[in-house]
Amino acid sequence: MNGRNGKLTLSMIVKNEGGRYLRRALEAHREWIDEAVIIDDGSTDDTTDICEQALAGIPLRLIRNPQSRFANEVVLRKQQWDETVGTDPEWILNLDGDEIMESGFGGQIGGIMEGGYDAIYFRLYDMWSETHYREDVYWKAHQMYRPFLIRYKPGLAYEWKETPQHCGRFPLTIGTFSYWCHPARVKHFGWARREDRQAKVDRYLALDPGARFGWQEQYDSILDEHPHLVEWEE
Numbered sequence: 001m002n003g004r005n006g007k008l009t010l011s012m013i014v015k016n017e018g019g020r021y022l023r024r025a026l027e028a029h030r031e032w033i034d035e036a037v038i039i040d041d042g043s044t045d046d047t048t049d050i051c052e053q054a055l056a057g058i059p060l061r062l063i064r065n066p067q068s069r070f071a072n073e074v075v076l077r078k079q080q081w082d083e084t085v086g087t088d089p090e091w092i093l094n095l096d097g098d099e100i101m102e103s104g105f106g107g108q109i110g111g112i113m114e115g116g117y118d119a120i121y122f123r124l125y126d127m128w129s130e131t132h133y134r135e136d137v138y139w140k141a142h143q144m145y146r147p148f149l150i151r152y153k154p155g156l157a158y159e160w161k162e163t164p165q166h167c168g169r170f171p172l173t174i175g176t177f178s179y180w181c182h183p184a185r186v187k188h189f190g191w192a193r194r195e196d197r198q199a200k201v202d203r204y205l206a207l208d209p210g211a212r213f214g215w216q217e218q219y220d221s222i223l224d225e226h227p228h229l230v231e232w233e234e
Contacts, residue, residue: 006113009089010036013080014097015068018045020196021189022097026054032106033093035059037084041076042068047097061087071207074160074167081171085152093149094169098190099124103234105184118153118177121145124186125232132229134191138221141188145181150174165213187232197222 010033014022026036036055040048042065051062063083069076084092091113095101101122112120125133125142133142147170158171191197204211204219211219221227 005110007034007090008032008109008113009034009084009087009092011038011080011084011092011094012036012097013039013041013076014043014047014051015041015070016043016045017047017097018043018050020098021100022047023050023054025095025097025100026051028100029093029095030055030058032109033058035061035087035089037061037080037087038063039076039080039083040064041070042066072164074162074164077167077169078160080169081158085154089152091149091151095148095186096188096190098188100187100189102185102187108182108184112149112180112182113151115180116178117180118151119147119174119179120149121179121181122148122184122186124148124188127187127189127192127232128227128229129192132231133187134227135230136221136228138215138218139227142185147174147179148186150177153177163213165208191222 010029036051036058038051038060040051040062048062048064051060061083063079065079069079080094123142123145126139128134135142150170156173158173160171161167190200201219201222204214208214208219210216
């Protein structure tokens with residue numbers, strides 16, 4: 001178990017990640033996870049092949065949804081949760097296929113899991129290129145901490161934010177857990193290419209018209225031609 005106490009399970013939802021960041025993310029994370037649970041949400045490309053290839057030799061539970069459930073995200077997140085806790089995890093690291101922990105994180109994970117806390121919060125940086133992240137009034141996720149890693153507690157009644165979009169990646173119940181705001185950072189590459197930004201604009205227009213569950217001004221800012229960018233430093 002990677003020379004430390006406790007089993008670490010990577011939990012992930014993916015869809016049509018071929019040619020994007022999934023292989024890179026899995027190859028980075030495989031060095032320090034013990035198993036993985038991945039929901040493929042209706043991919044039509046080689047996403048599942050990438051999962052199997054990049055995680056060869058690591059226990060993998062790969063669930064293939066024949067049709068996407070993302071239009072009602074809370075249903076999809078509940079599926080992810082149920083499949084993950086069904087493997088009897090000790091710790092759950094919940095990342096998307098375009099999120100990568102910064103280099104050096106693997107050397108810190110043992111101390112984190114032995115630190116006595118039940119939820120670990122990190123900062124997420126929205127990368128607008130391979131080398132720069134965005135920072136302005138609409139894009140400042142990295143100025144706050146959010147949960148990515150939790151200790152699973154069997155027997156609790158886990159409750160969710162019951163909204164079809166922006167429901168959170170974990171149940172609301174983890175808000176009661178003791179937590180540590182850790183300095184390790186998460187690089188989010190979902191906005192790093194213009195074609196990805198355009199695809200997200202199109203998706204939000206289709207799934208959240210009127211920004212009932214999001215922030216309209218932020219949606220409108222996605223395609224800004226001259227955003228304020230800051231260079232990433234390790």
